[in-house]
Amino acid sequence: MEHNLGQGNVPPPGSIDKSRVLNVKPLRTLVPVFPSPSNPSSSSNPQGGAPFVCVSPSGPFPSGVAPFYPFFISPESQRLSEQNAQTAQTPAPQRVGPISAAVPINSFRTPNGDVGSSRKNSRTRGQLTDEDAYAEVQDVDAEDGTGEGRRTKQKKPRGRRPGGTAVVDLDQVANDILNSINPIVFDVLKQPDGSRDAVTYTLMIYEVMRRKLGQVEETSRDIAGAKRPDLKAGNIMMTKGIRANSKKRIGGVPGVEIGDIFFFRFELCLVGLHSPSMAGIDYIGSKTSQEEEPLAVSIVSSGGYEDNAEDGDVLIYSGQGGANREKGASDQKLERGNLALEKSLHRGNDVRVIKGLRDEAHPTGKVYVYDGLYKIQDSWVEKAKSGFNVFKYKLARLPGQPAAYMIWKSIQQWTDKTVTRTGVILPDLTSGAENLPVCLVNDVDNEKGPAYFTYSPSVKNLKPTAPLESSGGCSCTGGCQAINHNCPCIQKNGGYLQYSANGMLADLKSVIYECGPSCQCPPNCRNRISQGGLKFRLEVFKTKDKGWGLRSWDPIRAGTFICEYAGEVIDNAKVDEFSSENEDDYIFDSTRIYPQLEIFPADTEAPKIPSPLYISAKNEGNVARFMNHSCSPNVLWRPVIRENKNESDLHIAFYAIRHIPPMMELTYDYGTVLPLKGGQKKKKCFCGSAKCRGYFC
DNA sequence: TCCCATCAGAAGTAT
């Protein structure tokens, strides 16, 4: 009977007639109800900028500024997809079938600027007090007469758990983070409508919170209540109102761009893209809006069911329910999300689609790609393998949106070799010097490649300097363990392993102490992340207006190590020589002034670089030499110190500031030189970001 | 190595 299943619009004979199963009015009035987007307003948040602070890692520091390498530099998207921005925030239109552009999510709280104060009540279990947050009455929609607003629901205090004392530590950790946030951030987050800044801030804070909670938890295993730092961190953020969009809405979400990627369901929740912490269908219920019917606003397609669409623009989505583990399988019912999807089919409203894919770099994890707006075209009921009824929905992607999932699909095809990558000049620029090939590509013009240089994956002429905190190295023969409080390398990092199990930076420390040649731990020790070579399939490509650049085929999580800056260490005099010739394009100079954003100003400590470091990659270098400058970068550098026979080897390592989707150019801030050295000129900046300084040098 | 089962858990909706 398989030919009966799920074909086309009309349920074939023998299949279940939905109109009988469900108590709904008949179907398939394929009438798109909404007029085209008409409100391109508020494309960016003009006052969203946080102050720019110039800090050189080696000082001097402006008064009142703590030197700090932020995890976050400029929240403005480097992406210039204005089209995207427009599509991304098209509110539901007014005339036909009016749907409120946004409705409040159940419990919305905003911080009042006093977040994380030391006032506490007895509510424990790792839950922060939310005395500081206030319940806000929101005027949903004053125009249609139903806008009496809805009071936010107070969360019920929950019972205390055994082991409460340990939990308080987590509270403390969370409070410390909250207290260290620049208050300016909260001004941005207070806006009921999100902005690119608000989204970036939110994700940024979530990352720090999540990783820090995880770090603390694994460092003291006896601690209670932190098994899921992703949920814990999310709960704290929600409770404190640290989120980007407080309302549910149909259509795009302000500040979220098509192609944005996420690694936790809670991230979707916090930016207002998809509210349920777990469920796959988000909808506006009939009670929370003035609508009579529930309407679907977004779905997460996690690949639990095979994507049997021919191309990337059509998606077959299964309804929810019918899979209760205790009661066993059963027929799905036309209720909740399923009902909302059905209603949305008739109403023809846009539905956001987030695709959950396997994260190849972390097989246990997933990566979620926001693929933009779809419309539901069809629905039917199928018999699943279990023999029970499952709802199916066919969704088609709206045309004219920037490519998102299609990029992933292309990369997969290049990987499979089912499609040949066009414009490939060299399959491996490194000639095998790296553990992964680095492709050289030009699909822009006829240039055959960058000027000649020798590929070298490591730094030459490294001059070990006096130790900062000599320990003689560790003796963790099995690799450094977070719980080993005696490991000197962990102690140097303030008592924590700086890298999470996934290899991400767990902290905002401005210097990273890794294990070095003196240590007895193996090369795969978690405290040697920057020594393991490339982990992502990078490619050097010709940009439109910035010469050659660097990007990745793989998605990169915020905090992940990308590469080191390789080249030849040179002395200051040589730098001046390069400067006068205006050939310092390939010099890394630690003494430059690197603009930083004070997002966690209180949390920082002075970086302790043993001595100024200059690395020239002009004649010899690695992929890092191709990373272009941006005033809104997605990558930053950190000094990494490895102990070597009681001396310090200083390396420069690059880490992702935020999640970086595949094929997005990797950039970092080159900083500025003040005063300009002899002959040195400012260079015009082409980064194109909204916060571009106009030049760099 | 991959896959499956397990398990505690969150928001939001529904009762």
Added chain:
DNA sequence: ACTTCTGATGGGAGG
């Protein structure tokens, strides 16, 4: 109170 599926982990099957 219920629904939903997550994300880390441990065990078992397979190469």
